[in-house]
Amino acid sequence: MTDQPYSPVPPPAPGPVPSAPPAPAAPAAGAGPDPVREALEAVRTEVAKAVVGQDAAVTSLLIALLCRGHVLLEGVPGVAKTLLVRTLAAALELETTRVQFTPDLMPGDVTGSLVYDARSAEFSFRPGPVFTNLMLADEINRTPPKTQASLLEAMEERQVSVDGTPRPLPTPFMVIATQNPVEYEGTYPLPEAQLDRFLLKVVLPLPERAQEVEILHRHATGFSPRDLAAAGVRPVAGQEVLDAAREAVARVQVAPEVLGYVVDVCRATRFSPSLSLGVSPRGATALLATARAWAWLSGRDFVTPDDVKALAPATLRHRVQLRAEAELEGVTTESVLATVLASVPVPR
Numbered sequence: 150m151t152d153q154p155y156s157p158v159p160p161p162a163p164g165p166v167p168s169a170p171p172a173p174a175a176p177a178a179g180a181g182p183d184p185v186r187e188a189l190e191a192v193r194t195e196v197a198k199a200v201v202g203q204d205a206a207v208t209s210l211l212i213a214l215l216c217r218g219h220v221l222l223e224g225v226p227g228v229a230k231t232l233l234v235r236t237l238a239a240a241l242e243l244e245t246t247r248v249q250f251t252p253d254l255m256p257g258d259v260t261g262s263l264v265y266d267a268r269s270a271e272f273s274f275r276p277g278p279v280f281t282n283l284m285l286a287d288e289i290n291r292t293p294p295k296t297q298a299s300l301l302e303a304m305e306e307r308q309v310s311v312d313g314t315p316r317p318l319p320t321p322f323m324v325i326a327t328q329n330p331v332e333y334e335g336t337y338p339l340p341e342a343q344l345d346r347f348l349l350k351v352v353l354p355l356p357e358r359a360q361e362v363e364i365l366h367r368h369a370t371g372f373s374p375r376d377l378a379a380a381g382v383r384p385v386a387g388q389e390v391l392d393a394a395r396e397a398v399a400r401v402q403v404a405p406e407v408l409g410y411v412v413d414v415c416r417a418t419r420f421s422p423s424l425s426l427g428v429s430p431r432g433a434t435a436l437l438a439t440a441r442a443w444a445w446l447s448g449r450d451f452v453t454p455d456d457v458k459a460l461a462p463a464t465l466r467h468r469v470q471l472r473a474e475a476e477l478e479g480v481t482t483e484s485v486l487a488t489v490l491a492s493v494p495v496p497r
């Protein structure tokens with residue numbers, strides 16, 4: 150698996166998707182229409198009324214919702230990260246908040262804090278922006294570790310304890326944390342142990358030329374990102390659909406060979422000479438979960454090795470670490486993962 154020469158240009162990914170899965174294909178023959186899946190498909194249509202392209206990101210966010218996971222969203226400013234999250238919330242009838250993670254942000258600015266009420270002469274809890282369904286944590290690595298930790302704790306425990314009283318967060322609760330790939334330096338990069346807590350890392354690419362023309366066309370004909378209702382975005386699914394979808398995903402079958410394949414892929418990252426850190430068992434469970442959700446979204450009730458391959462880049466890329474030497478040679482995480490996937494025998 151390691152004899153292949155590395156090239157600065159990543160080889161084409163063996164799976165159908167280099168970064169994250171595209172919109173699912175039509176349901177497999179015989180699967181029959183499923184109202185729950187159709188409702189989630191309708192969400193995709195609603196999002197597309199505001200966001201041009203970025204289908205892979207929409208799919209990834211849906212998968213994360215189905216898996217109760219959190220998402221790292223990477224992309225330069227202005228590629229519709231904010232618009233995407235706000236539109237998804239509108240289509241799913243969910244609440245959303247956005248917090249800019251600045252260097253002076255305090256933990257209480259995220260979780261909430263006790264405030265003194267002079268009239269009643271008592272302290273009462275004022276919930277912070279974490280009390281929502283979809284929390285957009287913008288530029289999470291600009292804030293010092295203490296504030297990052299308060300968010301990560303809320304993500305993990307799905308509750309906030311401020312004065313010793315635990316307060317549960319709403320359901321669903323998903324953090325979408327953005328990182329700007331250009332401004333990596335001079336910030337507070339999340340430690341590996343914390344990165345592992347994000348189910349997926351989604352990279353938002355710059356639009357193709359035709360897509361960018363479409364974005365401008367929409368603006369020229371009156372689209373305003375501030376008014377999603379005017380753009381025709383309606384709520385088409387909600388909590389019940391998400392609950393039913395999660396139940397359906399839990400019924401998706403995984404053959405022992407496919408379980409073994411997930412483990413083999415993750416183990417292979419631990420032996421890659423280009424990586425100083427491979428995927429943890431937590432990462433392996435994440436890959437199983439995302440592949441399962443993707444299988445269901447694609448209209449199947451069983452997971453195939455191709456589902457695993459399709460989700461491996463987005464699920465694993467933030468859970469491995471390149472060796473400095475490999476990085477100097479121009480090796481990228483994407484190319485290493487592609488090499489790993491190409492090297493692990495696929496069960497049939």
Ligand SMILES: Nc1ncnc2c1ncn2[C@@H]1O[C@H](COP(=O)(O)OP(=O)(O)O)[C@@H](O)[C@H]1O
Pocket residue numbers: 199200201202203224225226227228229230231232233356364374
């Ligand atoms: N793919 C896209 N589809 C539609 N509008 C887009 C797209 N990319 C950028 N835009 C436009 O650019 C604006 C900036 O997007 P925004 O969501 O604030 O970006 P980010 O949060 O990534 O900095 C959007 O409000 C929209 O007007």
Ligand SMILES: [Mg+2]
Pocket residue numbers: 227230231232287
């Ligand atoms: Mg933004």
